[in-house]
Amino acid sequence: MKKPVQYLFYMLALGVITTSCAKQPATRTTADTLPVTAPAPTQDTSGSARTAAPAASVAGRGEADSKKPATAKFVPPSESAIPKNEFGESVLLGKKIFMNTQQYAKRYVGNGLNCANCHLDNGRKTDSAPIWAAYVLYPAYRAKTGQIDTIQSRIQGCFMYSMNGTAPAFDSKEMTALVTYHYWLASGAPTRVKMTGQGFLQLPKPAKSPDLARGEDVFKNNCVICHGANGEGTKAASGEYAFPPLWGKDSFNWGAGMHRIDTAAGFIKVNMPYGRFGTLSDQEAWDVALFMNSHERPGDPRFKDSLEATRDKNHDENCLYGRTPGQLAALLEKKAAKKAEADKAKARESDDKASKERTTPLWDGYSPATAH
Ligand code: HEC
Ligand code: HEC
Numbered sequence: 001m002k003k004p005v006q007y008l009f010y011m012l013a014l015g016v017i018t019t020s021c022a023k024q025p026a027t028r029t030t031a032d033t034l035p036v037t038a039p040a041p042t043q044d045t046s047g048s049a050r051t052a053a054p055a056a057s058v059a060g061r062g063e064a065d066s067k068k069p070a071t072a073k074f075v076p077p078s079e080s081a082i083p084k085n086e087f088g089e090s091v092l093l094g095k096k097i098f099m100n101t102q103q104y105a106k107r108y109v110g111n112g113l114n115c116a117n118c119h120l121d122n123g124r125k126t127d128s129a130p131i132w133a134a135y136v137l138y139p140a141y142r143a144k145t146g147q148i149d150t151i152q153s154r155i156q157g158c159f160m161y162s163m164n165g166t167a168p169a170f171d172s173k174e175m176t177a178l179v180t181y182h183y184w185l186a187s188g189a190p191t192r193v194k195m196t197g198q199g200f201l202q203l204p205k206p207a208k209s210p211d212l213a214r215g216e217d218v219f220k221n222n223c224v225i226c227h228g229a230n231g232e233g234t235k236a237a238s239g240e241y242a243f244p245p246l247w248g249k250d251s252f253n254w255g256a257g258m259h260r261i262d263t264a265a266g267f268i269k270v271n272m273p274y275g276r277f278g279t280l281s282d283q284e285a286w287d288v289a290l291f292m293n294s295h296e297r298p299g300d301p302r303f304k305d306s307l308e309a310t311r312d313k314n315h316d317e318n319c320l321y322g323r324t325p326g327q328l329a330a331l332l333e334k335k336a337a338k339k340a341e342a343d344k345a346k347a348r349e350s351d352d353k354a355s356k357e358r359t360t361p362l363w364d365g366y367s368p369a370t371a372h
Contacts, residue, residue: 094181112250126197133198157372161255209329215291247295264289
């Protein structure tokens with residue numbers, strides 16, 4: 001991050017951080033000052049972020065569950081361990097692209113975001129889709145499309161939707177550097193294993209249906225100070241965003257994973273308000289996620305024919321694409337009931353299989369989401 005941006009951040013962040021943050025980093029750690037064992041902030045919080053965490057490792061995807069965590073906590077290598085050779089140069093370039101996509105991969109980016117805005121601590125943070133945990137899960141078969149996703153195609157997806165841009169070719173310098181950075185962060189990790197902290201946190205279904213008016217209150221009280229009254233973000237004098245936009249032309253588009261209300265709620269619960277994460281209740285996280293995603297943003301580049309046709313093809317997910325908040329709430333209810341059924345069946349099955357269980361489950365059962 002450039003100096004003025006960082007300065008602005010400190011000024012604003014110090015203003016909002018309260019005294020209860022002794023265990024939390026008071027300011028953002030830049031990659032260069034990241035401690036060796038990059039503590040995952042989620043692990044310092046008590047309450048539902050923590051109790052909900054094991055659910056993230058099951059997430060209707062298959063094999064592991066809270067009774068048998070997939071792997072022990074993984075710690076990616078520290079920045080200082082990047083080798084000083086040609087390989088290390090590619091790792092470093094990948095890190096730069098990840099942190100500052102605006103500068104280092106500008107031609108592929110169509111909004112104001114950087115990869116690290118959503119994959120926090122430069123892709124290290126657990127429950128924030130850490131890229132060391134992503135790397136070891138690919139190639140993976142995606143049930144919905146019947147295709148094999150590779151790490152490159154996942155990265156391309158984030159460029160097209162989360163970054164509202166265009167996909168760098170598999171053999172481009174940028175893609176090679178990003179893959180090298182992903183690979184290096186996963187140094188020493190087992191492959192084909194769903195690691196603890198992979199993906200985003202899956203919050204339990206909210207007690208009350210997510211509500212726009214309540215969400216607006218949460219937003220005003222907790223988010224405006226950094227992300228602006230109109231979700232437009234806050235720019236530093238340099239013109240770079242010090243705080244990224246949540247909606248509008250410079251934000252992620254309709255095809256992005258963050259546009260799914262459950263993904264956004266999980267992200268917000270774990271990571272926001274920045275510096276005071278863990279202070280929102282689950283309900284507040286759901287409400288503000290709904291409010292955030294009810295605003296205008298760039299459209300889905302796959303749009304074809306009509307909203308409904310595009311939704312049915314690409315968005316059978318929990319987003320407001322062509323749905324009212326009420327319809328979305330009904331969809332969430334339906335999915336939660338289905339998941340509860342599936343979990344019950346799985347619990348029965350795993351009791352039966354318990355004696356034959358491997359200690360390290362293999363993840364052929366993993367099916368990546370359709371959104372990025
Ligand atoms: C607006 C937020 C956002 C931005 C910006 C973003 N991503 Fe993502 N990324 C996501 C979401 C959401 C997912 C989907 C996670 C899921 O539900 O499976 C994801 C998934 C991924 C995955 C697969 C993760 C896994 O565990 O399967 C990789 C790899 C990835 N992103 C890399 C990148 C790269 C590289 C960039 C920058 C070019 C980037 N992302 C920018 C939100 C974002
Ligand atoms: C103290 C400032 C601050 C506050 C308050 C804050 N955020 Fe953020 N937010 C950030 C920063 C900084 C990032 C980017 C993180 C990074 O790059 O490491 C971010 C990133 C995000 C992102 C992902 C990137 C994007 O633009 O889509 C979302 C979504 C988000 N915040 C939502 C919220 C919501 C909702 C609230 C209120 C509940 C909130 N934030 C409160 C500073 C803040």
